[in-house]
Amino acid sequence: MRLQRFAGIANRKVDVLVIGGGIAGAGVARDAALRGLTVALLEKHDFAFGTTSRSSKLIHGGLRYLEMFDVALVAESLRERERLRRMAPHLIRPLPFLIPVYRGAKRGMIQIRVGLALYDLLTPGRRWGRYGGLSRERTLTLEPGLDGRDLRGAGFYFDDLLLNPERLCLENVLSARRHGARVYNYARVEEFLRDGSRIVGVAVRDLLTGEVTRLRGAVLVNATGPWIDEVRALAGLDGGRRIVRTTKGIHLLLPRLTSHAVYVQARDDRMLFVIPWRAFSLVGTTDTDFAGDLDRLAATAEEVAYLVAETRRVFPRAQISPADIAYTYAGVRPLTYEEGKRSWQVSRAHKVIAEGEGGNFLSLTGVKLTCYRQQAEEAVDRISELLRRGEPVRTHRLGLDGLDTETTLLEARILVDAAAEADRYAVEPALLETLVETYGCGYREVLDRTRGHPDLKAPLCPSNPDIAAQLVHAIEQEAALTLTDVLLRRTGIGTGPCLGRDCAEAIAARMEALCGWDRARRERELAAYWDEVALGQRFRERGGSGGESAEP
Structure with missing residues (x-):
């Protein structure tokens, strides 16, 4: 009971x-x-x-907001970006961006250089080097897959990738x-x-x-x-x-196209992201008003076709097609409502x-x-x-590392000696790295579960590095109550290449034993998970409005 x-x-x-x-x-x-x-x-x-789980996975200063002359918002975003770097260094990585500029583009090289100079000036610390412009030749050396026709050069700057929102x-x-x-x-x-x-x-x-x-x-x-x-x-x-004004944005997960993030103007003047994330390129996003079911969001065939066409235009040699898409996801932004403005104009x-x-x-x-x-x-x-009470704010001083470590100490502590720690726990260094990226300083709490229980070092999935100890930890310490919680929001299994196809049955069986489920509950959990995965494939249905089974 x-x-x-x-x-x-x-x-x-x-x-x-x-x-x-x-x-x-x-x-x-x-x-x-x-x-x-x-x-x-x-x-x-x-x-x-x-x-939260349906974003572009960026911690950024809002370069685009400069076009709206919202310098205060950019300054605030850049300040918070620096704080998050200190609070969660295990989850955040510096990400180099290119902004390709083509002949006849709305935003020319001079405008890009001026914008990046201001962005650089507003950046606290300027940790990763100065921003600026690159020649056509240098741009194509860095990203040879870009369309070189009419390319004038590119802007270059850094923002941050959030590995796991x-x-x-x-x-x-x-x-x-x-x-x-x-x-x-x-x-x-x-x-x-x-x-x-x-x-x-x-x-x-x-x-x-x-x-x-x-x-x-x-x-x-x-x-x-x-x-x-x-x-x-x-x-x-x-x-x-x-x-609130609810606007929908979708993303595609494609085979890796770039080593840098690419931020490029689309033909309709929207800006398109191509972001390297894990084994994929994350491509997005759209920005359209939405008034549908917020609990059952999916990309439509039309939305997918738009992003595929723009990706093919920017990377013509890749010959991307819908068949190359691993999966999609859709989210809705809760923008502050402003009367009479188009979605992209809303603050x-x-x-x-x-x-x-x-x-x-x-x-x-x-x-x-x-x-x-x-x-x-x-x-x-x-x-x-x-x-009329409450202590002073402390969130900017305490890390999100599983231990609430002071941020002044956190970055040094997170840089563990991987070889020594791997020997200590008798695990592969690659696994240790994955655990540190997931849990920060809390990785030891997961690995301590394997002492005397070597079976908890067993992989949960042949296509992912996650181990059985993480499943136990998710259930006992992280309020994971369903199979979908574990696969999509506690580990990276459900958002990886296999989408759970190689392991969902086995993990559900483990959860049946750990959580005291009966067989009927286990089958319901599997059905609910495959239903969630199917949303990411719905665009393949005729008309893009049906749902197909993602179950193998």
């Missing part, structure tokens, strides 16, 4: 009740918990299920929990509780058991991303007024919007991966004012 997850907190009151377990909600929960406030975090799916979100959740927050995935808010006209709590359903519990909070934070207006309507606060600045009696219902709009920490700080500053 499953233990009631809300035992000990039911009907109690916390200082901060956060709805939404993506990067925005996770950031607020961590910040508030570190300031000594009592916190409960509720997520109706799994942590990082939504927009899901882990960044999870590290915030786990840090919040270490500091006293109660965190729950698969917990859906179904009703808001009121005392007179004031919102004072929620009725929340455990989607795994059906149990309904009442939780109370002095301040409620709506950090649900594209679901923000839906939650406001449930709370009776929308008044027919929108505060990417974030806001903390207070509503309800006493302003105790806060909605977070416009959140970006790069600036999530700053937005969380602003939200918790507002909460501290409402509660």
